[in-house]
Amino acid sequence: MAAVLACGDGAVLSHHGALVLWGFATQWPDRFDVTLPDGDRRPANVTVHRPRNLARADCKRHLGIPITSAARTLLDSGPRLGERLARTVNDALHTPWLTEAQLDEVARRYPRHPGTKLLRPILADLPSGRTRSDFEDGFRAFCKRHGLPKPRFNLIVAGHLADAVFAAERVIVECDSWEFHRLRESFESDRDRDADTLAAGFATVRLTWRRIETAPDREAARLRTILEQRRRRDAAA
Secondary structure, eight states, X not given: OHHHHHHOTTOEEEHHHHHXXXXXXXXXXXXXXXXXXXXXXXOTTEEEEOOSOOOGGGEEEETTEEEEOHHHHHXXXXXXXXXXXXXXXXXXXXXXXXXXXXXXXXXXXXXXXXXXXXXHHHHHHGGGOOOOSHHHHHHHHXXXXXXXXXOEEEEEETTEEEEEEETXXXXXXXXXXXXXXXXXHXXXXXXXXXXXXXXXXXXXXXXXXXXXXXXXXXXXXXXXXXXXXXXXXXXXX
């Protein structure tokens, strides 16, 4: 708030500081960014941005502090976030502060903004579902890289939330990490859900990050074979 007030009327917190205030990042920056449509104030230790266009819809108040909207914040932060942008967008979409429509609208409104070209491929992936982890983001990229069909993410199958689903082939891919699947409770629940989804006609393939990192071609070939076998089986049925 001090940084915003120091910049005068119309100033809003933006960029990484706004990411933190919205809850999309966890560590405050050493130097705050403030977007100021008019005026020439430049307080010490504050980076001031003066965009040519800042619509009223881009300015909100969150926790009592004037701030760029969640969508505008992600647009402005895209170039700094780089590869982390996709993960940040997907996490943000799981909060009450952002919708796909808002993100699409701000990208359409600012076609020449540096963040727009970074948001467009992320927006193109969203119809296949929002991801919940770096592993799921990595699996989406893995499928693109190896020419596999596009899976749907985080669908409910037989009462269980499945990480990735090849719906046409009725194949579930679970992105298993040692951190979350090494306990006895997880061991038992994983096998219980696999039996439930198999009873519903879905085969489950469990992948680990280590396997797709160390032997990606082998994993892609095996998954492709499984999908082809399922398609042939269904065609013959």
